[in-house]
Amino acid sequence: MKQQPGQPPIVLTEASLSSLLAALQHNKFSASQLLETCLSNIDQFDDPANQVYTGRFDRTARAEAAAIDTLQQGRVPMGELAGLPIALKVLFDVAGEVTHSGSKWWSQKAQSDALIVSRLRRAGAVITGHTNMTEFAYSGLGLNPHYGTPANPLAPGRISGGSSSGAAAAVAYGMAAAAIGSDTGGSVRIPAAFCGLVGFKPTQKHIPRDGVFPLSQSLDSIGPIARTVECCARLDAVMAGESWQKNNPVDLRGRRFVVPANYMLDDVSPAVAAAFAGSLRKLRESGAQVVEAQVPVLDELPEMMASGGLAAAESYHVHRHWLQQRGDEYDPRVRERMLRGAGISAADYLDLLQRRVALKKQADQWLSAYDGLLAPTVVIEPPLLTELESDAEYLRLNLLVLRNPTVANLLDLCAITLPNHQPGDLPSGLMLVGRHGSDSTVLGVAQAMEQVLKQ
Numbered sequence: 001m002k003q004q005p006g007q008p009p010i011v012l013t014e015a016s017l018s019s020l021l022a023a024l025q026h027n028k029f030s031a032s033q034l035l036e037t038c039l040s041n042i043d044q045f046d047d048p049a050n051q052v053y054t055g056r057f058d059r060t061a062r063a064e065a066a067a068i069d070t071l072q073q074g075r076v077p078m079g080e081l082a083g084l085p086i087a088l089k090v091l092f093d094v095a096g097e098v099t100h101s102g103s104k105w106w107s108q109k110a111q112s113d114a115l116i117v118s119r120l121r122r123a124g125a126v127i128t129g130h131t132n133m134t135e136f137a138y139s140g141l142g143l144n145p146h147y148g149t150p151a152n153p154l155a156p157g158r159i160s161g162g163s164s165s166g167a168a169a170a171v172a173y174g175m176a177a178a179a180i181g182s183d184t185g186g187s188v189r190i191p192a193a194f195c196g197l198v199g200f201k202p203t204q205k206h207i208p209r210d211g212v213f214p215l216s217q218s219l220d221s222i223g224p225i226a227r228t229v230e231c232c233a234r235l236d237a238v239m240a241g242e243s244w245q246k247n248n249p250v251d252l253r254g255r256r257f258v259v260p261a262n263y264m265l266d267d268v269s270p271a272v273a274a275a276f277a278g279s280l281r282k283l284r285e286s287g288a289q290v291v292e293a294q295v296p297v298l299d300e301l302p303e304m305m306a307s308g309g310l311a312a313a314e315s316y317h318v319h320r321h322w323l324q325q326r327g328d329e330y331d332p333r334v335r336e337r338m339l340r341g342a343g344i345s346a347a348d349y350l351d352l353l354q355r356r357v358a359l360k361k362q363a364d365q366w367l368s369a370y371d372g373l374l375a376p377t378v379v380i381e382p383p384l385l386t387e388l389e390s391d392a393e394y395l396r397l398n399l400l401v402l403r404n405p406t407v408a409n410l411l412d413l414c415a416i417t418l419p420n421h422q423p424g425d426l427p428s429g430l431m432l433v434g435r436h437g438s439d440s441t442v443l444g445v446a447q448a449m450e451q452v453l454k455q
Contacts, residue, residue, distance in 0.1 A: 008453055010037040012174035017084055017231040020177055024072070025082045031068040031083030034177075035041040035061055035126055038085045041174045042128075050148030052166045054090050055097060055130035061085070064126045064401065080244060082124030087176035089167045090130035091137060092117055093211035101213040102135035102163075103328045104146040114211025116180065116222060116239040116407045123129055123238045128176050131166030134174050135331040137182055137215045138315060140190045140339065140387060140402040142354045145331050149385065154196050154427050158382040161191030161401070168195040168225050178226035180236055182312060184215045186378075186405020188223040189417040193377040193429025198450070199225045200232040200416045204438045216314040218356070219409040229447040231415065236439070239396045247440075250448040253287030257432075263298035264375040264404050270383060273430045276376045278428045279420040281376075286452045291405055292373065297363045301410055304355060308340035310410075316341025333394060356410065360436065363411040367435045370444060375404050377417040377429030404431065416446045 010029055023029060039058060046052045051385025068083045088094065091101040093110035096118055100106040119125065132147050142162025143149045152160040153172040164181030168191030171179050181188040183201040200223045207222040211327065214220055223236035230246075237244035238440045259265070259280065268276070280290050304310075308432035315338045316323075327335055344352075367373065377400050388394045408415035413436055417429035432449065 011035060012037060012177060013362050016181045016228045017177060017226065017234055020084060031065040031126060032082060033327045035065040035085050038128055038175055041197055050150055051132050052107045052169045053129045054132050057127055057129045061126050061128050068124055079122060079124035081120065081238060084125055084177045085128045086120055086125040087128050087131050087167060087170045087179040089133050089181045091182060091213035092180065097130065099213055102133045102144050105326055115208050117166060119238050131170050131179060131255045133165055134163035135334045137163040137184060137187055138334045139398055141292050141387060141398050142191060152382055154192060155382050158384050161194035163187040168192055168197055171197055171225055178224055178231055181223060181225055181326065182212065183223050184219045185402045185409050185422045187306050188225055189377050189415065189431065192225045193417045193426055194382040196419045196427040198229055198232050198418055199223060199228060200236060201414060201435050202236060203414045204412050206439055214318055216311045218310045218314060229443060229450050233443045235399060237406055247444045250444045252448050256289045257372050257374050259290060259292045259374050260295040260298055261292045262294050267374055267400060268379040269381060271381055271426060272376050274378055275420050275428045276430065281315055282452050282455060283449065297359055297366060300359060301407065302353065304410055307344060308337065310352055312337060312341035313344040359411050363413065364436050372442065373433040375431050377404060377431040379404060381426040381428065408433050412436055414442050416442060417451055418446060418453060
């Protein structure tokens with residue numbers, strides 16, 4: 001269905017899911033028109049040499065959108081995401097499509113949808129396609145030598161972040177209303193922060209991972225990337241199999257937040273430090289209590305990640321046979337990180353698991369005195385692509401970009417990033433980290449913070 005003459009254009013780069021749903025319900029435009037806007041933006045902005053989408057589902061998406069329009073015309077009750085175009089990182093199974101996870105050699109088609117894809121479809125989401133990513137999700141920078149590296153829509157010449165690079169770029173370009181990514185060490189929150197968006201990493205058990213290509217069974221989580229906290233909350237509820245309800249505004253007055261005096265503020269760039277300080281000032285002015293304190297559990301995390309940690313051991317377990325057979329077809333930087341797992345013995349791996357149990361308990365007890373932990377999502381601005389040409393600089397920046405977000409994965413906490421840069425500045429994010437299982441509370445507090453940061 002084409003845009004009608006005289007009808008205002010649909011501007012996806014400024015639209016929340018709530019506003020799009022309201023417009024659909026009031027017949028301001030149809031689901032088919034909304035989808036065509038996304039497809040037009042893909043045609044206009046996607047670079048074949050540096051793909052945002054590695055696979056487009058135009059035929060099935062048009063069929064889904066047309067079905068929503070028919071139901072709408074018949075006034076049939078529909079799902080809570082009816083008509084919304086949603087993109088998927090290419091590690092989620094979609095029946096009949098190849099879940100290549102950023103690889104060039106993987107060719108096996110999925111037999112059925114991942115569980116979260118089934119839930120999104122039942123809720124009426126229109127699945128636009130598979131988006132680009134770091135090969136097998138093993139980097140926070142988002143580079144991919146096979147499909148190219150999606151450009152940052154807000155900062156030309158800079159990366160969009162990883163590993164869910166295409167997911168964030170798709171939303172920022174208006175190629176989808178929202179996107180779903182995975183987060184093993186920040187792979188939802190890093191690209192969201194770098195592209196001026198909201199990204200939510202839930203407590204790991206909150207969303208099932210059936211039909212998702214794994215990187216690390218201990219650390220992998222599934223989360224949304226969208227324009228607002230409420231958008232993320234809607235998507236999170238659907239994927240978790242829960243009913244979403246609009247929350248009453250949270251009052252930040254008297255809420256206590258802690259800023260780590262150790263670890264998470266090391267090596268912060270001046271621009272990110274200024275943005276973070278500005279955000280803390282606004283929160284204090286809103287009545288929130290923000291204190292700085294040593295967080296003892298953080299000092300123990302570097303030892304957990306030595307020699308690659310759980311991610312290296314568990315990714316090597318998944319890929320060890322393929323590395324022997326097709327190792328020369330991997331991204332060399334990904335291959336080298338995985339091969340570190342070969343040096344981690346079974347005893348060392350079990351020690352890591354036991355140590356993590358103790359640290360998770362310690363972190364949860366320590367955080368019980370606060371309403372959340374605040375830190376820069378990433379301590380530097382999005383790096384220039386030219387900065388990542390040498391392997392040494394790639395490794396250094398990858399570790400620096402991953403450091404803060406990885407805290408929530410290692411300790412199995414929930415965390416969300418909010419845009420906190422000023423207009424004209426390079427994008428950066430404010431991260432709120434909450435206790436294990438406090439997902440709904442964190443989303444509610446983040447929604448209040450979002451309003452404060454916009455003032």
